[in-house]
Amino acid sequence: MPSSLRLLFISTPVGPLGSGLGGGVELTLLNLSQGLRARGHEVTVLAPVGSSLGEIPVVEIAGQLQPTAHTQGRSAPIILPSDSVLGNLWHYAQQHQRRFDVIVNFAYDWLPFYLTAFFRTPVAHFVTMGSLSDAMDGVVQQVGQQFHRRLGAYTRTQAETFGWPDSFEILGSAIDLDLYEFCPAPGEALAWLGRISPEKGLEDALEAAEIAQVPLKILGKLEDGAYWQRLCDRFPQASQAYVGFLPTAELQQVLRQCRALIMTPRWVEAFGNVAIEALACGVPVIAYARGGPAEIVQPGQTGWLVPPDDVQGLVSAIAAIDHLDRHACRLQAETDFSLAALAARFEQWFEAIVA
Ligand code: HBI
Secondary structure, three states: OOOOOEEEEEOOOOOOOOOOOOOHHHHHHHHHHHHHHHOOOEEEEEEEOOOOEOEEOEEEEOOEOOOOHHHOOOOOOOOOOOOEHHHHHHHHHHHHHHHOOEEEEOOOOHHHHHHHHHOOOOEEEEEOOOOOOHHHHHHHHHHHHHOOOOEEEOOHHHHHOOOOHHHEEEOOOOOOHHHOOOOOOOOOOEEEEOOOOHHHOHHHHHHHHHHHOOOEEEEOOOOOHHHHHHHHHHOOOHHHHEEEOOOHHHHHHHHOOOOEEEEOOOOOOOOOHHHHHHHHOOOOEEEEOOOHHHHHOOEOOOEEEEOOOOHHHHHHHHHOHHHOOHHHHHHHHHHHOOHHHHHHHHHHHHHHHHO
8 A cells, every 4th residue: 555645735716615616627626526535645635715625624725816827829928817726825825735645736737837846745736727828837837847747627729728648647537426316318418627717618419409309408507607608698498497506516517417418618628527427427528639538539439529610510410319329328438437437647746756
């Protein structure tokens, strides 16, 4: 049994854990903390005030939330609000670093990467999105060049967006499969799941469902109100299709009844946790062949891959859902995306860093 590691996980500064603002990172942090504690490691999580993470204890840090990186442009300057929670998180880490064997950063922000060289305790970075800005690319590359095996990513496609994928450990993702109940016989509706924000391309799913004359259920955090208003103006059925931002238990109750999940990412989705949530319920995935979903979907078995931004391609895939095998979907989730598999991959990464 490998020795127990003392791990400090530092969360995203864009919102408290549980608010949905942190997107996939919230699920990753919860699943990883649970999986690593089950393997006997000591996990401490640092996050903004108001955070909750299941039964995992969280040290809450005050300060102003960070604006989201995914809405800035490539040449966006690095900004830090006054009394930034990001700065306060890393001040706490600096003060307490001796209590830990590895400090793991989950923020997609410049400061933690820049601070790597200033810490005695090894700092590792789980990169949660693809390349978004020149400033971030620069500091991520700096860590990749100055330190060995300190960068982790969900998928190789995501790592490739930075241009030097070999510097990244590819760690995939996972979900707690016990929370998702297989459904052999779904209803009529399709599902769309995710932060309602332009880079997720919800309009294509609405258009494809309209053409295919199939009902669509929309679930997720209503992050960009103006964007949602534009969607409702263009698709009057959108507002009653919106089910809400549900906790996992309720979410999977709706998701498992659906014939397929539609994923329409405009950007390189780093992973697409929603894809494995669907597979765990036996729900096949129809996705643009872009980013993480392209590495998850097994075409003709557990879903269909569609040329990016091709709405007609989505319609054809919707017509071919019945060729897919719902049991194969659940099986893939159990084989590749269990908590135990994820924790083992991260444990291996941390052991290599500490060695
Ligand atoms: N933006 N500045 C910033 N920092 C983050 O950690 C961050 C973000 N935008 C989105 C985000 N994290 C999460 O949704 C990731 O899971 C994608």
